[in-house]
Amino acid sequence: EAGVTQSPRYAVLQEGQAVSFWCDPISGHDTLYWYQQPRDQGPQLLVYFRDEAVIDNSQLPSDRFSAVRPKGTNSTLKIQSAKQGDTATYLCASSFWGSSAETLYFGSGTRLTVL
């Protein structure tokens, strides 16, 4: 079974540039999460979806970050005008809604460096 796939693996930007991250969840998983993991810290939830609907985006810096999942499968996380403080690894995870917590799977992440 294919896992959660993310791309690109790495991104390096200058401040003010835009970047998009892409996530392909495990087939059939209806719930998708985006986490931000700064260096030497634990991941922090940014946003999550059930199918195409946003369930919680309260931790998403809405002025520069946006996330969509238009068909309830793949998802894109975009940063409009990156800042140095956005340097982190961005992790995508997927699961079945309402399932056991053991069914959550993570992708390898996209490591972003903003210069």
Added chain:
Amino acid sequence: EQQVQQSPASLVLQEAENAELQCSFSIFTNQVQWFYQRPGGRLVSLLYNPSGTKQSGRLTSTTVIKERRSSLHISSSQITDSGTYLCAKYSAGNKLTFGIGTRVLVRP
């Protein structure tokens, strides 16, 4: 306030030594999960342990809900156990709140 606190921050072991990692929660939780992450690697679930003791190979987790803590015991450590161990609690919607992690280095 950090809802999930882990200790120690880092740990160096000689191969074959045992280790105990601690996790505590500022608010009640009945869903605790331990993860492992190699540098630059993906998060891998180790043990889901809502309460009591659960074992998987050389790993044993003990969660005491009323004391809001969980521990992870690594027995007979191996060099390949090196990495970061993260504790997390679940809330509604399978949302995870993570600790900062314990970085483990196992030396030959």
